[in-house]
Amino acid sequence: MTKNIDLKEYWENKPRLLPSVSIDCVTLGFYKSQLKILLLKYKNTEYYALPGGFINIDEDLEDAAQRILEERTGLRNIYLEQFHVFGNKNRRNDETHREIMSGCGIELKPNNFLLNRFISIGYYALIDFSKATPSPDELSDTCQWYDLDKIPTLMFDHNEIFQKALETLRMMLDEKLIGFNLLPETFTINELQNLYETILGEKLVRSNFQRKMLSLGILERIEKKMTGAANKAPYLYKFIGR
Amino acid sequence: MTKNIDLKEYWENKPRLLPSVSIDCVTLGFYKSQLKILLLKYKNTEYYALPGGFINIDEDLEDAAQRILEERTGLRNIYLEQFHVFGNKNRRNDETHREIMSGCGIELKPNNFLLNRFISIGYYALIDFSKATPSPDELSDTCQWYDLDKIPTLMFDHNEIFQKALETLRMMLDEKLIGFNLLPETFTINELQNLYETILGEKLVRSNFQRKMLSLGILERIEKKMTGAANKAPYLYKFIGR
DNA sequence: TATCATTGTATCAAATTGGTACAATAATCA
């Protein structure tokens, strides 16, 4: 599907998809003490969007979300969680769809699949930034990481979807041990604390955080990490599932 | 829509609905220190089900859920919360649909709307038992309250949907002050404690529960409730939103 | 008027959390 003619045909005769339902993914990574989100930019437009897609008619919902994210990140078996369904009747906009497709040289016929009403199931994905290789889809120029405080205006209700994902993530963070999905296999307690502070948006007291995390019995101490800095070297830890 | 011929026509020429998407409601009430769930039983079958329905093509998702529950309970402005989407490809079963419709004297044609794949959005509803008037839909004989520990085998994945609702409710109970939706306007602390104990499935220490609830500053003390029992009368309280 | 069960509140110990302190240590630099 590299030639435009193929793309055109693909979008005009979409394979068998589940009607009315789409998936949008709030895909988060953590790099240099910053939370990052993966966003697409559509070709020849100023529209930014969450990575998303549709469900094949013979595909489980969860599998569809995994597939969509694998296509954008190259990763399998991603930590994914549903968080909300967005179903306002006017959440999408035909004109925007036409512009996006037009940016790819495709004119949508009035009865096109895309011009129907869709609800969107929101998933948040927590991934190891260092392992992902973002790649755009057929309709987009770029698939890039953005700092959470520099998210552009997104199309449709995607900013709202992001906000809801972040709220849910904050709530879940002290409900389940999900933060580790955003870190590499080994990390220092300080890195873990940075992650928590970034997600929760507040400073935590270092000694208390350390005490809390170690008392959970979910961290395995590996070896010291010589940072090269003029101070005591921190230990590296590994998350043990339990 | 009282005559069978109307019903038949209705189901064969459904009004414009959003394809592929249904709503199922885990509707909870609280009566005599017991949590109750509202279930339907389809005519001339042994199939029990959660109350549910479809989304009109020009209807917001949230409105659809409210409408569906209003039809089953007579209540408006119900406390409703999405909790999960159930989207396994084989979660439904054509044969069961045929049996249910057949129980109402309707033979489904092969291309009937109902025989497509559906995902279902789960909502839980917390309602004031004393205010609801359960009424069955066109396909069901009964719409009744069942004790949570006496839930029959439900059709499709409805037992699983119920379980997930209960898990979510338990988690939410100490996240938000939602329990009050299950009580009448005024109640005693003891009634509130019974409710919490029932949802959480564990006993709580009376004095500590009382201290906790009163310290939240969300209860307004009204007057004493003379129970007629040979003991000190408890105060009635009212929930003040905040 | 004594009895009874339940309520509202007090009390105290145990556990958790918030915040500070300090010795240990890896690199740097005089």
Next chain:
DNA sequence: TGATTATTGTACCAATTTGATACAATGATA
């Protein structure tokens, strides 16, 4: 080589929250 520096791991104590028991007050009953 030894002092300097920033950060780490942990100890410590006060403040707060939670768990569990105790007890006086009270509304009905007999």
